[in-house]
Amino acid sequence: MSNTSPLISADELNDLLGRSDVKVFDVRGTWSGTVEDAENAYNKGHIHGAVFLDWKTHFMEPDLAPNIAPVASQENATAAFAALGINPDDLVVLYDDYHHMMAGRIWWAMQYRGFTNVKILNGGWTHWQQKSFASSTDVPVPSKGTFVASENSDLIISLEDVIATKDASNLVDARGPVGYIGDPDDPKTGHIPGAVNLSFREVLDEASVLFKSDADIADVFNTQLSDFDDKPLITSCGSGYAATILLIALKQIGITAPLFDGSFAVWKQDDTRPIEQGA
Known part of the structure; x- marks a missing residue:
């Protein structure tokens, strides 16, 4: 796995599961679907250890429609990192089942807010299932994360x-x-x-x-x-x-x-x- 690549393969991720410094997030959902739809899909099965991440809540400014809501402020992004249990030395892996679109948005938002060790699961949930890797219905509860957001204005x-x-x-x-x-x-x-x-x-x-x-x-x-x-x-x-x-x-x-x-x-x-x- 290249440290500079934004992608991680299903095989690479499967080898890393279980490590305390590897945080996996399920970012499934669609524009037309509800949060409940996405969470129900998560509850039916997800990558072992993955935490559900609501792309309509985390790393987005509140009280605006998602299509015009800007990326979260530094304060709100810090709160999102804390709620998700993300620490400075973690590796974060994101996946969805929608062409990497929702995972991609969170990938970009995390980097914009200073967290760079974040990767996209290449092929997402669909490819994970095609590889016949194990899924889980356990719902882990993250502890409070310590990463403090900043800004990368180049992004x-x-x-x-x-x-x-x-x-x-x-x-x-x-x-x-x-x-x-x-x-x-x-x-x-x-x-x-x-x-x-x-x-x-x-x-x-x-x-x-x-x-x-x-x-x-x-x-x-x-x-x-x-x-x-x-x-x-x-x-x-x-x-x-x-x-x-x-x-x-x-x-x-x-x-x-x-x-x-x-x-x-x-x-x-x-x-x-x-x-x-x-x-």
Whole structure:
């Protein structure tokens, strides 16, 4: 297992289970599903020792809809690390069953808030089951964690900076084509002008949902983005979730890029900001 890779394989994780400094979190859920749906799935079976992590609560500012709620403040992130039992020397592993999207969001949020030893289970829960590794219905209760959140400002870009720099950058929209193209009958749909559509699915193997090889990932970005090696890169999507899958892929090939948190959902809040439709 590479210390710099954002990914951990099912075999690697299986060998680490049971260690007190390895914290595994089940981040299953979907946009349309409820927290109860995700928790019920967890209760029916999960990786041994995994703690359920509600992506709609942890590492998100409260009292706002998830699609526009920004990443948690330093104070709230510290509280989340404490509640989840995360300590400075731990290895954190996250998994879901939704293309790594929810796990990816938490992966990005933890890193933004200073915790760097966090990895995504490649292939998620689906691949874990395909490997026939053991599952459990035990519900562990974490002790209070001691990690104190900070900020890595390189991992985020503000709306103001997107406006100022997007024309000289590769602004990537990680949504699928339907969301990117928009609906002609709804002027609030479409994408940020100048954004290039590079769907998160492009960096995943369709059958296994494993991330593609490093060479294939690099080829995806080089093929779809002009001046990939020369222009600054900004990642975005509908709300700041799908783009984290691209961030994982980029990290896998040694590239760090910022996320426009809130992405198109934040962009379209102001009726004076232009929106493009079509491919």
